[in-house]
Amino acid sequence: MHWNSFGDFLAMGNHGLYVWGSLLVMALLMVAEPTLVLRGRRTLVERLRRQYRAESGEASRSRSAAGRRRND
Amino acid sequence: MSNGLINWFKYASPQSFYPLAGKLIPWFWALAALFGVAGLSIGFLLAPTDAQQGEGYRIIFLHVPASWLSMFIYLVMAFWAGLGLAFNIRLSGMMASALAPTGALFAFLSLWTGALWGKPMWGAWWVWDARLTSELILLFLYIGFIALQAAIDDPRRADKAGAILALVGVVNIPIIYFSVKWWNTLHQGASVSLTKAPSMAAMMLWGMLLCALACWMYSIAVALMRVRTIMLERERHTDWVRALLTNQE
Amino acid sequence: MLRALRAVIGRDLRLAMRRQADIVAAMFFFIIVVSLFPLGVGPEPDQLRRLAPGVLWVAALLATMLSLPRLFADDHRDGTLEQLALAPQPLGLIVLGKVIAHWLVAGLPLVVLAPVLGIQFDLPSDALAVLTLSLLIGTPALSGIGAIGAALTLGVRGGGVLLSLLVLPLYIPVLIFGAGAVDASVSGLGPQAHLSLLGALALGGVFFAPWPTAAALRVALE
């Protein structure tokens, strides 16, 4: 182990701000990216499921739906 | 036709690639975590202080992998794009689109870590040096690629247009890589190369390589995740997606 | 009156949102032009610092100018402009709405970006503040004045470049006061005088320019 104390480790020879700034941002973005991808995937899957459900039910109902909107 | 080629085409169809990718993703995550922990502990806990730069040099374990990956991902992206253009394989266009954001991320990280390194070492966040500038251009190329694809609604057209741009932009990669050689600049030259023996301490080298491997595995994992999403989106009218999403609740 | 104004602004903003790329890419154009200069001129920080206000202002001016030809051309081509001219509101009001929308889309992003780019040129922080302020005041003037040029060159042969020919001379006062304000603050003279002149230009650009613009549009439609 190279470090004498945890304080030294954090200080990074007076360059702590730069080193930890780099590491933090890098880690943050590398966590954020897969999270965003996962979230995008989840919303897409939900949207598609909804769409499929609507379509399978719609074939029979589409006429009347259009008609209903005309009336109100 | 050889057996290998047939297999290749089989996996090039989204339908069979989708589950395969799903199975591979956890493995790449595991590898990324493994290499990452190893690389970072070597880099931040074990590696000795640099004689000239003090402890600030430890940014190298972040900066260099990010820089390498930003260039490498562009090459891979261009390769997929070219393949798609030449053979009209649906998968390759999707792969190219999936890689672009990750590449842009690494280009940004290279700039960010570089800037944070530059302030203590050079006394400036930014200098208009050839390497820095060309890395900035690389970021612009990624953004241009993403913007171009986003501006075209028809995915097939978007793939083709993006592919042409990616292939034309490849010329920038050698410029970035060799910029330090061609212009004398502030930025460090390559200290790892295939021809020369590495000019840095073995410990540092190992840390850097492990971190780079971690980033590499990370890129593959994220790209695979993203390509699966893109596949669902683009193939939403095919039966296999419909079956997939309506069956597994 | 205000409803009509809001309708026009809303419509143009919606179009800009639909194109998305427009806003983002206008900003990137600004960034890229600013970044080109150090490449062409060389990297000495001291020289760059002295260049910064001029370069940023010229880039802002060019970025605005680049988006001008489309201000009315799209509407002209697809016949919307005729409809606007036939709308019950005064055409000047509609133009005012379009100018405001143009500023929101093409001017405001530049203001937001300027400090970040200023850092790249190593500007001191009070100069940065003045730079941003001068852009905030000056860019509306650019949109307003630009609209006159855009209307005058509408449907005219070689419009795009003719437009810059017409508009750039009118932009020069804005450029001089804008860059001058930053220079004055750097050299300790205080930017107030420049900024208030800039403010006068902006008021004129936004509230006076729409009327000649409207007249020019009617001529273009004849």
Next chain:
Amino acid sequence: MLRALRAVIGRDLRLAMRRQADIVAAMFFFIIVVSLFPLGVGPEPDQLRRLAPGVLWVAALLATMLSLPRLFADDHRDGTLEQLALAPQPLGLIVLGKVIAHWLVAGLPLVVLAPVLGIQFDLPSDALAVLTLSLLIGTPALSGIGAIGAALTLGVRGGGVLLSLLVLPLYIPVLIFGAGAVDASVSGLGPQAHLSLLGALALGGVFFAPWPTAAALRVALE
């Protein structure tokens, strides 16, 4: 083959002549941008001399870029592009013709003007010669590379600005070598190395770029 090339060039030149304004105004744009800088930056001759190559090159680049959106957009809008794509010649050849015509209209005038403007910046005469030469070699590359961007953004949302986003990164090497050549000659290093790299870019831009451009056009027409 050559006849077809000549037909395309002739047609584009005739259109440019008919618009006249185009050529004249491209030159004026160049002049005005170059003249704006001293206004934004301040008048010290020494500083201006050092700025000159960079400013002139950046201005040339912007002037070229400004004329790019119309390279194919007009033909696309009025249906001529479809006719070109259906012509019996290879589309790449037609694009080559259009690139050459574009250079004659938008590039060559800049080359002719550059020495005059260089004098305004008090450049020594050998630097002037190198500047002109570098522009003569470099501007065809700008036209060729620009054509790719113009084709890729054809009919795409937010085309004009997206175009500059795509094209400027590709222009940067041209800018670096071009301004670098002038710098090198001023500092006594000799501009040959830069000029020959520029030449390579120009050859690539003119003879290689038309093919990806043609591919992009076919994609745009789909």
Next chain:
Amino acid sequence: MLEASNLECVRGERRLFADLSFRLAAGEMLYLQGSNGSGKTSLLRMLCALTPAASGDIRWRGRAIGKLGEEFRSELCYLGHLNAIKEELTPLENLLLAAQLAQESLDHDAALDALELVGLLGREDLPCRYLSQGQKRRAALARLVNERRALWVLDEPYVALDAAAVELVAGLIGAHLQRGGLAVLTTHQAVPVTAGTVRELSLDGAHATSGWG
């Protein structure tokens, strides 16, 4: 209501027509005929005060339209050769924005109904760029469905439309006339407008002057 007297139209150095006069009352339609280039579009643009006439004057409710300005424009609906729809926007957005600009209130459902009527239901959310030529024209014509302004000036509205759509638009015009509206229309096809009074005016006939002005 609409009255034109001694109109003259000069384009470049060519006089297209001169001494043209007509009157149009409520519920009447003027069907303007004439071969290509005879000046129909030019006349319609004069009626909208977009182009000034070389001589003669045009009155609306007895007052010169040049003087009326906004008052006249708020009673006028013009549809030219160009569709005036934004290719980036969807038919629905185009319709709503057009209504907003004309300071009419049109709610979402009414707009959807109008689009259904012109056969664009199912495409209401597709950017107009993707529509076929005829569908674009339909998107432009959807404005007419809820249009209640008094004077309609329509320049070849039937272009690119299929037979069903032509019937439909003719029906819209007919209904407008029956509500007491006025319409001026040109077309090279048949005009299947059955309601209201149709007056015909041909620019090829007496008013046409050929040769140089």
Next chain:
Amino acid sequence: MLEASNLECVRGERRLFADLSFRLAAGEMLYLQGSNGSGKTSLLRMLCALTPAASGDIRWRGRAIGKLGEEFRSELCYLGHLNAIKEELTPLENLLLAAQLAQESLDHDAALDALELVGLLGREDLPCRYLSQGQKRRAALARLVNERRALWVLDEPYVALDAAAVELVAGLIGAHLQRGGLAVLTTHQAVPVTAGTVRELSLDGAHATSGWG
């Protein structure tokens, strides 16, 4: 000569038609019908190899047009919804340049004759910007007068034309068919082509598929 088999057209997420096949021999004309948005323009562009078909193939003299490339294009004359004339140039210049690009030789006098035929004499030196809508279309159609390439693909050529001009264009197509040419044509108006054999094909009928692909 021209043969299409099992063509399928998908636009966005919509399948416009599928399983469309036809054959066209020398001297025959295909009159393509269909309501707005049924895919006529899309089909014509496929026939010109501008857009790839989703599936199916198109053959010209027995060979796939995708493979033929320039050989096919040199036998093809396409006229779309857009006029492909330059507004800055005069009709005469437009005509001469179009011929040059198609690598045909057309001399000045022949061009003037063609313009006279389409009724643009006296306007041959006026920039097309000033022409009326119908005159612009005529300027575009003037290309057909001396056109000897085998396959004409015409997308609504009659739009904006007056009755006399429609007759004229129909006559040109008839003459082309009698010379042994082929033509594919769409229009929502009547087709007064009398010479040659006219085959009709409707996209509204059997081939149309609605809903999601």
